[in-house]
Amino acid sequence: MTTRIDTRFAELKKQGRSALVTFVMAGDPDLATSLDIVKALPKAGADIIEIGMPFTDPMADGPSIQAAGLRALKAGMTLKKTLEMVRGFRKDDDTTPLVLMGYYNPIYIYGVDRFLADARTAGVDGLIIVDLPPEEDTELCLPALKAGLNFIRLATPTTDDKRLPAVLSNTSGFVYYVSITGITGSASADAKAVGAAVARIKRHTKLPVCVGFGIRTPEAAGAIAGSADGAVVGTALIDALRGSLDADSRATAQTIGAVTDLVASLAQGVRAAKQAAE
Template identity: 70%
Template sequence: MTRIESKFAQLRAEGKKAFVSYIMAGDPDIETSLAVMKGLPGAGVDVIELGLPFTDPMADGPTIQLAGQRALEAGMTLQKTLQMVRDFRTGDNETPIVLMGYYNPIYSRGVDTFLAEAKEAGIDGLIIVDLPPEEDEELCLPAQKAGLNFIRLATPTTDDKRLPKVMQNTSGFVYYVSITGITGAAEARAADVAPEVARLKKATDLPIIVGFGVRTPESARDIAAVADGTVVGTAIVARIAEKKPVPEILAFVRSLSDGAHSA
């Protein structure tokens, strides 16, 4: 059982919803990014999504694109991202970490080398947004063989014909993208999300976590109420971009996690 699977089993047993937070590795620099990351579990975060900076982040809105740009300009690399995970793991061996990004840096590193390093560093799962199910042999199946969860995105345009293909090798949880478009583009609405979550639950026993467009404690609560949990990324990354002090960023994260956990 991976840390992700253990965490969701624990939450289910406690009757709680999950709160997942996203930050970009190395934004605005490694020291600040690591300080935020280390504070996330104490701020109520159940699963950390760690963005892997990439030069062409096509699924991301301006806020996260700029975060990746800042990280790259500060010298962030795949190797330094994995070292950041190792540094986090010296004080926390329980919080699940999902690496979220694009295939190119992994392909460049070499899939087998990357998977061995990611597992050793303490990564638990991958969300690779530009690898469709038709490419499962590239990374998804080797990742699962290496003991990492491969988490798939489902969207409002994933119809019933496509859904079984999307679900077939997914593990850990399913990430439902609540809006059509890029991250941070619009606000998620629970009334729209609820029927979609119900539809996904007919296709899988995995937890359904909803992200994109969740920005406030109230929306975190409302979305978590109709799903198994929620993800917040852009709203947190925006505060990092504003150079807010780390304690202030973590206080905001705490308000979001309190919202999600009150659902």
């Protein structure tokens, strides 16, 4: 079964360029603003959108994304409302791939079978669940693949050649390479080291490899896009959003533009990498 993610990477391959993958937190700073931001992302230049599922104990996330999740939870965001948000997005956009990213606990509480059925009908294309290792594939990964969703796995600088086949075994859509060891937003990605890591992963898989963590500027996105199939930006977008909020952490007239302006400049950086490679 071909998913929107597969289709999008095939299109980008024809265009000879990498993807800009953007991450935003569902419900940050509120459901309506969050949906408006997600709707505006493709026009601004996002090729694939990752939507964070807010969770009370996000252990892999740095302070910015943790704070975004807490803002969303405080505004009443739930997993059910996150799926409603996806449905709202799909009313006007049936082509941009959407990936839900987060932790297993909320899905487990929701009920795996019910969640997968609801996610599929809402228009979700893939899942990135950061706390489920390959050893737990029967929990969610295999049922997700059976339901027609891509299950996207994380590889890190510490994933050696012995471990990599296990990580890649049931992965689909793309491989998400975490460019730094540590939490999100904590350091900058080194394009040279990333290039070598991407080449190593590609020796084990035909899947596209996208690189995230530590990409904050158009220049950095362009440098990563030169060697990877996609550059993932999250913390920088969350920080731009946070900087636009009022003293009570509520959306202002600047909030949507703060995110989409940065996405537009990141998209230029990614697209410029294509010209540089030609």
